[in-house]
Amino acid sequence: MSRPVSQPNPASPLLSDFSGTLSSALSTDQLVHSDSAWRQRLLYITNQRNAPPIPISMNTPPERLIEFRLFHHYVQMTQKGTINSLGQVASPKSSKNPWSDWILRLAIESPNLMDALLGFAAFHLRHLNASDKEITEAAHRYMMRAIVEHADQVRKGITAENAEVVFATSTFIAFHVASERLTPDEKDGSMMHWFQPWDGIRALLVACWEHIKVDEIRRLIQYEHALEIVPMTDAAWVKPTPIFDFLIEDLNPDSVDGETMHAYTTAVYYLNKIVTMPLARHVLKFSGMVSKRFLELVLKKEPRAMCIVGYHLILVKQVDSIVWLQHSAKRDFAILLEHLPEEWKPKMALAVEGFRGALIFDDTQIMKEDDDSSKEHSPFHQREEMGTNSRASWVER
Structure with missing residues (x-):
């Protein structure tokens, strides 16, 4: 039950003093207007007190919160230049990062690429804080999902519709494979995990090249290739x-x-x-x-x-x-x-x-x-x- 709005007591000394002071400075019309505004303010405060409490939690699913955290971390990595140092270089003549902008535009429309992006960000966070079990589990979950879907897309064939996403996803997977040493047995001393992912990217690039639509990305890849020859x-x-x-x-x-x-x-x-x-x-x-x-x-x-x-x-x-x-x-x-x-x-x-x-x-x-x-x-x-x-x-x- 809502409480009745209490009315100001005209006999109150405090109100009397306040009214006298106000009268000396305001005209009658101004005083009436001020009193009306004061009453509206008092009514608003009373109604606010009787309003239902603001919920402490928005009941956002935990996985969704992790996704927000990982996506935010990826954007921060991009802004700080971390992504540039991973071989994804910004234009030599610009402070912008066309590669990461391109990745983000594709990822918001491709669940598979978004999984790879989130997995990549999660593994980066895991290296910063190895004790965070929640992030470790998320890293493996998102990256494994991305790898499975990526393999399925490649198996079905490269088309104009999926070429850009397939190529972009392969870059995240390549860094993951290199850093996590995804080989059957490290005791044999093999170092091939530092090389095989990039060989795979080059093969995919050949298949995807004609379907990459963004001219700036094409120029960027050509520029990088010229440095390698x-x-x-x-x-x-x-x-x-x-x-x-x-x-x-x-x-x-x-x-x-x-x-x-x-x-x-x-x-x-x-x-x-x-x-x-x-x-x-x-x-x-x-x-x-x-x-x-x-x-x-x-x-x-x-x-x-x-x-x-x-x-x-x-x-x-x-x-x-x-x-x-x-x-x-x-x-x-x-x-x-x-x-x-x-x-x-x-x-x-x-x-x-x-x-x-x-x-x-x-x-x-x-x-x-x-x-x-x-x-x-x-x-x-x-x-x-x-x-x-x-x-x-x-x-x-």
């Missing part, structure tokens, strides 16, 4: 810096075939390029840039190929903006060393120092694309003049 000529020997040349300095061209020689020299070329132009995204792109022959050598666990992979892992480990992959790199580096023949371990000395805390790659000095002025301030600028005999000096404490 190294001709199988003497030009491949024109390296930006010789830091990693010691990995192939004892490689005799007469003892290996031309394809194998090219596989090793181009892989080392890319490592040198990453250090000379230390853009964080290039660190991860290494896995997708090496040749198929190099992948065969990694699959066979050829010692020289494994050493090259080891130095790739040290670069991954030392890039702060991809902290979610640093644990994976450290774990796999230890596995790699365990399976490396003893006679090859001296070549890994600098990488071992890096994992112990020495600095090989300074992520605080990452340069912006197309900004030549920043190169002279790079900690690697002077190293170009050092020559191969000074490679010990580039490990700084």
